[in-house]
Amino acid sequence: MAWQLHYTSAAAGPSGRAGFQVVAESPGLPAGPGARVTPYLTYRPPPSAPAAPSPEEIRAMPVAMSYGPADDHYALVRCHYLGRDYSGRYGNFFGHALVLAGDDLVGVRPIEFWRAPLWADTPVTPGASLSELAELMPGTALDPDSLGQWLAAGGPGAYRRLSGLLELVRRGLVEGYGRLILVGADCEEIVRWIAVISYSLAWEAVTRLSFVTYSGDPAATTQLIVGTTPDVWIPRDVDATVVALADEPAAIETGRFSETVRELWQAMDLDGIDELAAFGPDDPDTAAALVALCRTGADLPAAEQAAVARLLGDGPPEWVWPPLGERADRLGYPLAAAVALHGPATAAGPCAARCVLLALRDPALAALDLGPHEPSAVSRKVAVPEAYREEVAGAAREALGVADRLERLVGVLRVADAAGIGLPGREVERAVAALVDARLTDVPGQLERTPYRWREALLAGLVTGLERATSAVRESALTPEVCRALAGRDLRATPGTAAAVIVWEVKSARLDRVEATMRLLALDHAPGTAREREAALGDIWREEPTATELRRLIEEAGRQVQDYYVLNSLPARLFVRTGLRGEDVVEVADRIRKAGLQGSVIDDAEAVLAATGLAHAGSLNQAVAEVERLTGLNPRIDPELVTLTRDRAARTLAEQEPKSRTALMRKLSRQSRDWLLEQWLTARPNRAEQAALLEIAIRLREEGVHVPRLEEWAYSLVRGRLPFGSVDSRFRKDRELAEGLRRLMKPKRRVFGGD
Structure with a gap:
């Protein structure tokens, strides 16, 4: 439903006054929108028009049809020159205005009402009532087909002008700045350009496209598109882009929307123009890009x-x-x-x-x-x-x-x-293996990202690549997270990688040390892997072994123990740590003997058994044999163990009577006698032990067995402050000892009161 009003200069209007005024309107016209229509009701003839034009000259003057907002409604106005007013003066014009609601224009562009039959050519009698228009019928002069033909007749220049005008209008509608002034001698040409632009836009955008087909004062207008004639003065600082239609189109940087619409008009693809318009006004460039892609295959x-x-x-x-x-x-x-x-x-x-x-x-x-x-x-x-x-x-x-x-x-x-998409696991494995080098990083993170069905292939390739890589690359790649992922896999064929994983499992308490050792020993013995295996064993057995672990290791590994330095040295480390104390020590040494092991490990065990076995020697010959066996083993066993076994043997033998010790010393080889004596003499003997050693020295001397080191010690002892009270009580009952002592000291000192 649209309201109408007529505007002209009258001798007496509805209010009784004279001059330009609304002389008639539709009943019920809202006051607000009605008042907002007034700025559109204006007309100034072109400056070149005659002061007293003829009827033909009046009819040739441009018609000003304008469109724009009127509060929450829209104003559609047609103004044309009439010539004389009621008083005979020139300058009168007639304005016919429509006040439209938003739904009155659905599917119709305002410019389509150019030359529409609804426009009145003359005003009604002042005070008359104008009907409301229930149906708005547009004109037929501006259909898209005829406009397309008109553009085609204009050649390439017309299409260049079209893209430039569309770009300027797009900026005004979308970016909110700039107006467009079209300057042309032919008002119909201006109307056609407004129509082409209107058909190129989404309907929602067209409702915001305010325009006037002709204005005698373009600088004072507010419409987005303003038409005017070349004789109208336009100030240089006008806030608008002025386009003279008689000139060649100026170069304007255009966007996707402008270029796409130009191409569609050029191809007379009116359906494409409609499809573009259907996207709405919010982002015409993007909509145009989609249409261009779909309709023309644009890149x-x-x-x-x-x-x-x-x-x-x-x-x-x-x-x-x-x-x-x-x-x-x-x-x-x-x-x-x-x-x-x-x-x-x-x-x-x-x-x-x-x-x-x-x-x-x-x-x-x-x-x-x-x-x-x-x-x-x-x-x-x-x-x-x-x-x-x-x-x-x-x-x-x-x-x-x-x-x-x-x-x-x-x-x-x-x-x-x-x-x-399926990928063969072997291809995945080979590709992963080829990537294992110094640049390999974040393996746990990538493993976590790997789809489940290829994780095994990735791990297999990782292991293959790690086995080929340098030890430095392998060490940096085998983080705890990677080791956790590899733990539990059969890595026997990749000993370098397996060794690192096994060590991690021990450190993380997933494997005990014996089980880890057995896994290491079960790995393939590929050339060049012995050093890594030995290093892994060193990491596993860094902490001191226990007797329980060694018993299991000897039982499960058997003779493989003797093949590795780290494993060979484990019993000696236990023996040294315990100081040969406890039954576990003897049991471990005995198990080594029974296992038939060879090399240093059996030497260490035999030395322990020899040193501890002296406590149970049933005869002098057995004791001699154990000491001599220990003497023979000493050069081949751990240095700390040498000290311990000699100390243990010496202390055990020191518990025997001096006569038994003398008999032992007499039967020992010089080498055995020397180290045993040295152990006794350096043990800081107490008075009782000093007397025992003195007795041994005397008896050996009396029997013709000269032990220089012992004799020197005895001389040194008796030349010092010898505790003769204890010696007297010990030797008084044994005349042979007393005489021997006398002869030992003669002629330095008298002993026991005799010569």
Whole structure:
């Protein structure tokens, strides 16, 4: 429903006054919108018009049809020159205005009312009532077909002008600044340009496209598009772009919207223009990019494709999906992903395949998001049509082979997994193995990212590569997290890697040391791995062994113990740590003997058994044999163990009577006698032991066995402050000892009161 009003100069209007005024209006016209129409009711003849024009000259003057907002309504006004007013003066004009509600223009562009039959040529009698217009019938002079033909007749220059004008209008509507003044001698030409622009825009944008087809004072107007004639003065500082239609089109930097609309008009693709207009006014450049891609196959740069991808999430017209599917091979990842996510199967399928192919080239693409809540097409399961599966699978294998770092390879696996593409485990294993070098980083993180079905292949390839790599690379790569992943796998064929994993399992209390040792011993003995195995054993047995561990180790490893220095040395470490105290020491040594071990380990054990066995020697000969056996072993056993076994043997033998000790010394070899005597003499003997040693010295001397070291000690003792009270009580009952002592000291001192 539209209200009407007439405006002109009258002798007496409805209020009784004379002059320009509203002489008639529709009943019920709202006061606010009615008042807002007044600024549109103006007309100034062109400066070149005659002061007293003839009727023909009046009819030739331009008609000013204007459109713009009027509060919450719209004003559509037609003003034309009448000539004389009621008083005979020139300057009168007639303005016919319509006040429209928003729904009055649905589907109709305001410029279509040019030459519409609803316009009155003369005002009604002042005070008359104007009817409300229930139906607004536009004119027929500006249909799109005739406008397209008119543009074509103008040649390339017309299309260049069109793109420039559209760009200027787009800036005014979208960016909110700038007006456009069209200067032309022919008002009809200006109207056609306004019409072409109007047909090129979304209907919602057209409702905001205010215009006036002619103004005698363009600087004072507020419309976005203003038409005027060349003779009208326009100040240089006017806030508008002035376009003289008689001149060649000026070069203007245009965008996607302007260029796409130009191409559509040039191709007379009116359906394409309508389809573009259907997207609405908010982002005409992005809508134009989508239309250009679908209608003309235009190549869109990445930024435009990303914008179009976001637009697809808003539910575009159904007609866009088939051409998007057909052009999948020209789409970048974000746009292809958007089609795969939002489009029907016919378009989503080829675009899903496109996404997979692009993500295989750059797996980082698969992590892209299209919006705050929308995962990318490849970060979720997508259906790749059967027609594309062979191509995609081939691309996946190729991407796997050229991956230059583990992160990239895992990205390929993730893409293949999301796309449901199979990759042979052996190929994955070989590709991973080739990437194990000094650049290998974040293995735990990549393992965590690896799809479950390829984790075993990745671990197998990792192990293969680690076994080939240098020890430095292997050490840096085998972090606790990686070792945890490899623990429990059969690594016997890769001893270098297995050794490091086993050591980690011991340190993390997943394996006891004996079990870990047995696993190490079971590894393949590949050339060059002995040193790593020995180093691993050293790490495992860094802490001192216990007797229980050694009993198990000897029982389970048997003669393999003698093949490794670390294992050979374990019993000696136990013997030394315990100081040969406790029954466990003898038991361990005895087990070593019974196991038939060879080398240093048996020597250490035999030395312990010899030293501890003296306490149970049943005869002098047995004691001599044990000491001599210990003497023979000393050069071959651990130095600390030498000291311990000699000390143990010496202390055990020191508990016997001097006569027995003398007999032992007499039968021992000089080498055995020397070390045993040295142990006794350096043990800081007390008075009783000093007397015992003195007795041994005397008896040996009397028997003709000279032990210089013992005799020197005895001389030194008796020349000092010898405690003769204790000696007297000890030797008085044994005349042979007393005489021997006398002869030992003679002639230095008298002993026991005799000569």
